[in-house]
Amino acid sequence: MRKPLIAGNWKMNGSLELLETMKQALTSAQISSSVDVAIIPPFTLLMSAKEVLAGSSTGLGAQTLHPESSGAYTGEISASMLTECGVGYVLVGHSERRTLFAEDDQAVLARVRAALGAGLTPVLCIGETLEEREADRVETVVLGQVKTVIDALSAEERSRLVMAYEPVWAIGTGRTATPEQAQQVHAMIRSWLSDKDPALGEGMRLLYGGSMKADNAGDLLSQPDIDGGLIGGASLKPDDFIAICHAAG
Numbered sequence: 001m002r003k004p005l006i007a008g009n010w011k012m013n014g015s016l017e018l019l020e021t022m023k024q025a026l027t028s029a030q031i032s033s034s035v036d037v038a039i040i041p042p043f044t045l046l047m048s049a050k051e052v053l054a055g056s057s058t059g060l061g062a063q064t065l066h067p068e069s070s071g072a073y074t075g076e077i078s079a080s081m082l083t084e085c086g087v088g089y090v091l092v093g094h095s096e097r098r099t100l101f102a103e104d105d106q107a108v109l110a111r112v113r114a115a116l117g118a119g120l121t122p123v124l125c126i127g128e129t130l131e132e133r134e135a136d137r138v139e140t141v142v143l144g145q146v147k148t149v150i151d152a153l154s155a156e157e158r159s160r161l162v163m164a165y166e167p168v169w170a171i172g173t174g175r176t177a178t179p180e181q182a183q184q185v186h187a188m189i190r191s192w193l194s195d196k197d198p199a200l201g202e203g204m205r206l207l208y209g210g211s212m213k214a215d216n217a218g219d220l221l222s223q224p225d226i227d228g229g230l231i232g233g234a235s236l237k238p239d240d241f242i243a244i245c246h247a248a249g
């Protein structure tokens with residue numbers, strides 16, 4: 001049985017005020033213990049989030065990391081720095097990192113390795129652009145991104161990953177994949193993982209991301225191979241985020 005995970009990626013948004021408001025809203029919402037919930041604020045809020053969330057069941061994530069453990073990498077943050085902030089999850093390969101910061105599959109793999117080495121749970125983000133979808137290349141692109149990482153890891157390392165399928169054309173656009181479109185890709189990923197190792201396919205949490213909102217979360221999350229959500233815009237609105245958490249459990 002896979003426990004759903006609802007993770008709110010704040011991207012370059014948020015404030016101390018939102019952190020406090022979100023914590024209070026999550027506490028009074030009494031979200032089912034059958035759902036894992038995490039917030040993923042910008043780096044500057046992580047240490048405060050560690051304190052604000054202490055003793056609560058809400059997990060903490062970071063949006064990226066550098067593959068090296070330390071050194072002359074001005075502006076970057078290492079895996080051990082994240083663990084010091086109480087971080088448990090880290091996004092790797094988000095499409096905005098791939099596109100805006102030129103992170104290719106090898107850069108993504110290096111970050112996954114660094115995260116695993118520090119005991120963090122990498123949330124590996126994968127997904128196709130609209131152009132790739134229209135050229136009928138979804139399977140090639142998405143499985144290519146999955147394969148680069150999975151084939152390079154041991155069975156034990158693979159079992160510690162979470163994946164998030166995020167069609168790039170649905171991110172921040174208000175254009176959501178239909179539940180059927182999302183399920184189709186999730187099923188394809190799970191089938192590929194199961195061919196590699198049945199336990200891997202069965203156990204992998206596959207989140208959906210891309211304009212998931214309070215009003216479409218129920219339909220998306222009821223699909224058999226969708227095990228949660230990576231939420232962008234709606235994770236900045238406590239009521240909306242909580243509604244999505246409730247829809248998961």
Ligand SMILES: O=C[C@H](O)COP(=O)(O)O
Pocket residue numbers: 009094166170171172173174209210211212230231232233234
């Ligand atoms: O990390 C979150 C995704 O990029 C989805 O963002 P969105 O919900 O604003 O479309």
